[in-house]
Amino acid sequence: MRWFGLLPLNAVLLLAACGSDGGADAAEPHELTVSAAASLADAFTDIGRAFEDREPGATVTFNFGPSDGLAGQIKEGAPVDVFASASPTWMDSVQEEGPGVSGRADFARNRLAIVVPADNPAEIEGLDDLAEDDVKLVLAAEGVPVGDYARGVLANAGIDDATLANVVSNEEDAAAVLTKVLSGDADAGIVYVTDRTPDVADEVSVVEIPDDVNVIATYSIAVVTGAQEADLAQRFVDFVLDDGQETLAAYGFLPAS
Amino acid sequence: MLIVALPLLGLVIRTPWSRVLDILTGETATVALRLSLVVATLAAAISLVTGFPLAWVLARSSFRGKTLVRALVVLPLVMPPVVAGVGLLAAFGRRGVVGSWLFDWFGLQVTFTLGAAVLAATFVSFPLAVLALEAGLRGLDDRLEDAAATLGASRWYVLRRVTFPLMAPQIAAALVLSWARALGEFGATITFAGNLQGRTQTLPLAVFERLQTDPEAAFALSMLLIGVAFTVIVALRGRFLR
Numbered sequence: 001m002r003w004f005g006l007l008p009l010n011a012v013l014l015l016a017a018c019g020s021d022g023g024a025d026a027a028e029p030h031e032l033t034v035s036a037a038a039s040l041a042d043a044f045t046d047i048g049r050a051f052e053d054r055e056p057g058a059t060v061t062f063n064f065g066p067s068d069g070l071a072g073q074i075k076e077g078a079p080v081d082v083f084a085s086a087s088p089t090w091m092d093s094v095q096e097e098g099p100g101v102s103g104r105a106d107f108a109r110n111r112l113a114i115v116v117p118a119d120n121p122a123e124i125e126g127l128d129d130l131a132e133d134d135v136k137l138v139l140a141a142e143g144v145p146v147g148d149y150a151r152g153v154l155a156n157a158g159i160d161d162a163t164l165a166n167v168v169s170n171e172e173d174a175a176a177v178l179t180k181v182l183s184g185d186a187d188a189g190i191v192y193v194t195d196r197t198p199d200v201a202d203e204v205s206v207v208e209i210p211d212d213v214n215v216i217a218t219y220s221i222a223v224v225t226g227a228q229e230a231d232l233a234q235r236f237v238d239f240v241l242d243d244g245q246e247t248l249a250a251y252g253f254l255p256a257s
Numbered sequence: 258m259l260i261v262a263l264p265l266l267g268l269v270i271r272t273p274w275s276r277v278l279d280i281l282t283g284e285t286a287t288v289a290l291r292l293s294l295v296v297a298t299l300a301a302a303i304s305l306v307t308g309f310p311l312a313w314v315l316a317r318s319s320f321r322g323k324t325l326v327r328a329l330v331v332l333p334l335v336m337p338p339v340v341a342g343v344g345l346l347a348a349f350g351r352r353g354v355v356g357s358w359l360f361d362w363f364g365l366q367v368t369f370t371l372g373a374a375v376l377a378a379t380f381v382s383f384p385l386a387v388l389a390l391e392a393g394l395r396g397l398d399d400r401l402e403d404a405a406a407t408l409g410a411s412r413w414y415v416l417r418r419v420t421f422p423l424m425a426p427q428i429a430a431a432l433v434l435s436w437a438r439a440l441g442e443f444g445a446t447i448t449f450a451g452n453l454q455g456r457t458q459t460l461p462l463a464v465f466e467r468l469q470t471d472p473e474a475a476f477a478l479s480m481l482l483i484g485v486a487f488t489v490i491v492a493l494r495g496r497f498l499r
Contacts, residue, residue, distance in 0.1 A: 169451025
């Protein structure tokens with residue numbers, strides 16, 4: 001019971017922290033809010049840290065999620081400074097229907113891959129195996145970039161009818177697809193190559209998708225119009241396009257062009 | 258009050274009323290609604306039947322560790338639903354404690370099935386059923402049951418002709434509460450059962466998926482869920498709660 005007494009103190013500290021904007025500190029605190037596609041989580045977390053080192057006083061707060069959902073939040077007025085989308089479509093939607101964007105640029109590309117549990121229970125060796133009977137396939141939902149790209153791959157390979165009948169779940173994003181494969185409940189999923197991070201490399205195997213049918217996802221980044229920290233936001237965008245490229249490559253992303 | 262009223266007001270304002278009828282009679286809504294009704298009804302029925310013996314024990318007997326049992330029963334009410342989903346995966350997933358056994362022996366996979374959606378909904382609605390039934394049993398004058406027993410009625414006869422009729426309002430309340438909770442279940446369902454139209458996509462999952470592609474439809478579906486919830490509350494107020 002005693003530590004309830006600390007609550008008001010916390011509140012005061014919190015208020016003090018909020019009120020210290022523009023104080024006489026050596027480096028003025030600036031908080032940058034970046035909404036980025038879930039597939040960028042690891043790479044952007046590293047890039048964000050490097051950016052904070054470069055910009056004294058700046059803190060980068062990330063909001064990772066499915067690009068479509070993030071675009072929806074921004075259009076509903078979420079206070080976001082930078083938007084990094086896994087698909088030009090959702091950047092377009094913020095640009096055209098939402099608050100608008102500036103300094104837009106493509107900064108990375110990504111390929112798709114099939115992921116299977118390490119023991120590969122359905123013996124998936126290639127794209128065609130996904131069309132076999134009783135394969136439990138998990139995709140991201142339609143409208144989610146990685147879900148639309150995956151359906152594009154299946155259509156390119158001419159096996160979309162048979163494979164879509166094998167879909168047992170339409171997940172909210174690539175991470176959720178990976179979760180179902182990690183738990184061993186799905187026989188296969190289609191996600192970005194970069195989703196198989198070192199953390200899960202022991203538990204999921206990648207089955208390559210041939211280049212001639214693969215879909216290449218293009219990632220766009222831009223400053224959201226009306227950003228609280230517009231200048232800092234532009235510097236973050238520039239940083240991603242410059243120093244950030246090495247980090248993105250290390251995580252398996254392809255350069256934008 | 259505002260924190261409750263404003264989101265509701267927002268939904269009412271943003272709902273495309275001219276399209277509501279089209280959306281609610283469309284395939285997504287009707288398929289999801291039918292599935293939701295099936296899942297919620299099964300979950301409530303299972304919660305009630307399996308919850309009654311437990312409620313009986315909690316209300317009528319005293320034993321060491323009763324507080325702990327009651328805490329465990331209530332836990333799903335305050336547990337983050339996604340944690341419930343992860344727990345269900347750990348138990349009933351293809352590699353889960355029970356799931357791996359079911360899969361190896363019977364080739365049965367629970368995840369991604371209607372059964373998984375029912376299981377997820379039951380997990381969260383069970384506590385409400387037990388709590389409502391326990392309250393009903395406690396409020397009962399057990400001298401009436403004793404009287405019936407001294408007149409030669411069997412235990413089952415007493416239960417059927419005395420206990421159940423006397424606590425009919427609480428049984429109804431348990432059913433309605435657990436049904437309503439099951440109807441709204443989202444987190445455990447999407448984590449454990451997945452999201453597939455016609456199989457595991459209940460109304461809340463349909464709302465979530467529509468929000469990405471057709472927000473107006475999501476608002477309309479939300480109004481449907483709110484309408485059901487509101488009806489439940491009004492029904493409970495009128496009959497069982499005072």
